[in-house]
Amino acid sequence: MRATVAALVRKDLRLELRAFESLPAMLMFSVSTFVLFHFGLDRGSLAGDLAAGVLWVTLLLAAVLGMNRLFVAEREQGGFDGFLMAPVDRTALFVAKALLLFGFLVAVELVAIPAFVVLLLEPGPGQALPELLAVLVLADVGIAVVGTLVGALGVQTRARDLIVPLIALPLLVPVVIAAAEASTPLFEAGGADAFPWRWLLVLGLYDAVFGLLAYAVFDFLLEE
Amino acid sequence: MATTGQGDSAPAVALEGVGRAYGERVALREITFALPAGATVAVFGANGAGKTTLLRILAGLLRPHAGTARVLGAELPREAFRARGRIGLLGHEPMLYRDLTVRENLRFHARLHGVALARIEELVAQVGLAARADEPVRTLSRGMTQRAAICRAALHAPELLLLDEPLANLDPGGAAAVQPLIGRGAGPARVLISHDAEQGLAEADHVLGLRGGRQAIWAPVADVALAEVRRLYA
Numbered sequence: 001m002r003a004t005v006a007a008l009v010r011k012d013l014r015l016e017l018r019a020f021e022s023l024p025a026m027l028m029f030s031v032s033t034f035v036l037f038h039f040g041l042d043r044g045s046l047a048g049d050l051a052a053g054v055l056w057v058t059l060l061l062a063a064v065l066g067m068n069r070l071f072v073a074e075r076e077q078g079g080f081d082g083f084l085m086a087p088v089d090r091t092a093l094f095v096a097k098a099l100l101l102f103g104f105l106v107a108v109e110l111v112a113i114p115a116f117v118v119l120l121l122e123p124g125p126g127q128a129l130p131e132l133l134a135v136l137v138l139a140d141v142g143i144a145v146v147g148t149l150v151g152a153l154g155v156q157t158r159a160r161d162l163i164v165p166l167i168a169l170p171l172l173v174p175v176v177i178a179a180a181e182a183s184t185p186l187f188e189a190g191g192a193d194a195f196p197w198r199w200l201l202v203l204g205l206y207d208a209v210f211g212l213l214a215y216a217v218f219d220f221l222l223e224e
Numbered sequence: 225m226a227t228t229g230q231g232d233s234a235p236a237v238a239l240e241g242v243g244r245a246y247g248e249r250v251a252l253r254e255i256t257f258a259l260p261a262g263a264t265v266a267v268f269g270a271n272g273a274g275k276t277t278l279l280r281i282l283a284g285l286l287r288p289h290a291g292t293a294r295v296l297g298a299e300l301p302r303e304a305f306r307a308r309g310r311i312g313l314l315g316h317e318p319m320l321y322r323d324l325t326v327r328e329n330l331r332f333h334a335r336l337h338g339v340a341l342a343r344i345e346e347l348v349a350q351v352g353l354a355a356r357a358d359e360p361v362r363t364l365s366r367g368m369t370q371r372a373a374i375c376r377a378a379l380h381a382p383e384l385l386l387l388d389e390p391l392a393n394l395d396p397g398g399a400a401a402v403q404p405l406i407g408r409g410a411g412p413a414r415v416l417i418s419h420d421a422e423q424g425l426a427e428a429d430h431v432l433g434l435r436g437g438r439q440a441i442w443a444p445v446a447d448v449a450l451a452e453v454r455r456l457y458a
Contacts, residue, residue: 007335011324018323018360078319081285082376086336087309223287 001095004088008096015073016100022069023104030062030112038119045122052183055116056139056176059109063143064165066104070097070151072160084222094148094218101151102144109136121187128186131195135186138203139179142210146171149214152221171210178202234297236261236384236413237282243290244277250437251277255291257432257442261383264414266424266445269434270457275417276316278434279386282415283313296383309337312382314390314406318373322362326353326372329361330379337380347375351401366393371402378405385410388417421453 016022037046037054046054074080083093113136117124125132147168154164182199235258242255252274259265267275280286282295284304292299298306313319320329330344348357351371361369370393377385390406391399404410408427418424425431431448433441433456440456441448 003335007332011321011328011332014328015321015323073321077321078315078317079321081283081313081315081317082319082333083336084285085283085308085311085313086333087305087338088336 001089001092004092005096005099008083008093009099012073012096012100021072022066023107025065025069026062026104026108027111029065030058030108031115033058033061034112034116034119046120046187047122048188049180049184051121051187052180054120055113055183056180058116059105059112059139060143060169060172060176062108062112063101063105063147064168066101067147067151067168068154068161068164070101070148071155075155080222090219090222091215093222094152094214097151098144098148098214101147102140105140105143109140123188125186128195132183132186134200135179135182135203138200138207139175141207142175142203143172145207145210145214146175149210149218149221152218156221174206175203178206234261235259235294236263236296237265237415238294239291240293241291242278242281242288242293244274244281244286245289252281252434252437253290255434255439257430257439259413259415259430261413262411263429264408264416264427265430265432266428267415267417267432267434268419268421268424268441268453268456272436273434273456274437275434276388277437279313279315279388279415279417282384283311283386284308285313307384309380310383311386312377312380312384312412313386314373314377315386315388318361318369318376320361320369320372320376323360325360326357326364326375329372330357330375333376333379339380343379344375347379347405350405351375352398367395367398370394371398374402374406378410381411383412385412385414387414389419390416391423419457421450425450425453 074083150164150168150171153167154160157163178199182196185194185196237259239255239257242252243250244252255278267278269275277286281288281293284300284307287301296307296310298304326348327344331341334341334344348354351374353368353371353375356364356368361372364372374390385406387406394402416424416427425445425448428445431441431443431445431453432439433453435456441452
């Protein structure tokens with residue numbers, strides 16, 4: 001399966017580098033949203049729960065843009081048929097697409113988090129950076145797993161742009177709650193000392209449950 | 225010697241009362257025929273007669289709603305996994321990523337099918353695409369794209385080729401170049417959809433005629449007159 005996943009990821013990265021369909025849109029969306037919040041909230045800076053809420057809602061909505069495009073090339077250019085006729089484990093497609101979405105989210109965060117810190121956050125994450133990274137990784141895994149599942153479901157429908165957010169956003173509410181709760185103390189002075197580890201556990205459990213669920217049902221989503 | 229358990233005379237395709245509907249609309253009904261290994265059936269029928277639906281059922285991409293379908297000894301859809309990787313499909317769409325080059329597309333499919341990458345060079349040279357193989361598919365003419373799609377369909381040396389108008393958009397040189405890959409004598413059994421009755425009959429061992437989703441003709445090619453095929457389009 002590893003070779004199939006590698007072939008799929010390599011192909012998708014090439015397609016993204018040639019067409020630039022997902023990543024620039026996700027980046028532009030997140031940075032412009034932070035700019036809008038900067039001016040719209042009419043506050044010099046944010047901290048605590050408000051900062052955490054703004055960050056996670058923005059990242060989640062940026063992720064939806066990526067989910068919408070995740071399977072479009074497969075659908076519109078016959079990739080599904082070619083893949084379904086190949087003698088490979090179909091779960092490889094799920095793993096490859098989830099890895100791709102996870103990679104897109106990490107790339108977006110590499111730009112969006114510094115932009116968030118500069119435009120909105122006061123104080124900056126400072127010493128709480130390792131804890132923030134742990135929250136980001138676990139939340140990104142959850143978003144990537146659910147996003148891939150919903151992307152595969154949505155691309156089979158004509159109303160893909162509508163269906164994907166309608167299904168993905170409610171399913172990802174627990175991720176936003178847990179990630180925002182875990183991030184809130186990190187965005188306050190000396191927050192790393194009061195880091196709520198239980199929310200990290202919630203994110204880990206969410207990832208495990210939806211990972212297993214996706215593994216079990218993805219094959220059926222590919223059937224007509 | 226390895227055997228398939230089906231014997232050498234096992235048909236490549238065996239359909240018994242196969243039917244398929246899209247909602248209320250019945251696209252195929254009561255299709256029954258057996259195609260011997262290595263033989264070619266030419267499928268004729270007007271637009272909407274069910275030809276593409278038949279091809280997609282045989283490819284394992286659509287489930288039959290009635291009857292039983294066996295392809296390369298595998299009952300569909302229950303044993304479809306046994307037929308995967310042994311069927312080559314050349315449909316309306318080239319099934320190639322437009323932003324990838326021909327070579328990148330073929331490498332991707334070669335990796336999915338566990339085919340040596342050297343085979344790609346053989347194929348692109350065979351169909352006269354070697355000089356254009358590093359260009360994105362979206363920049364190629366329809367004829368060149370069709371040659372690339374034929375390479376993709378034949379890449380893994382399938383035992384069954386499902387061909388929907390395979391020579392569409394090809395110039396005479398291109399049509400001749402792809403013959404060793406998908407033409408008569410290429411080796412695999414073939415299900416060949418064609419609107420060119422004369423050409424289809426020349427390529428076939430058997431004829432399947434579809435009218436409104438029903439089987440109007442199933443006979444050896446020697447028993448079918450050209451006029452009978454043309455009546456399917458009347």
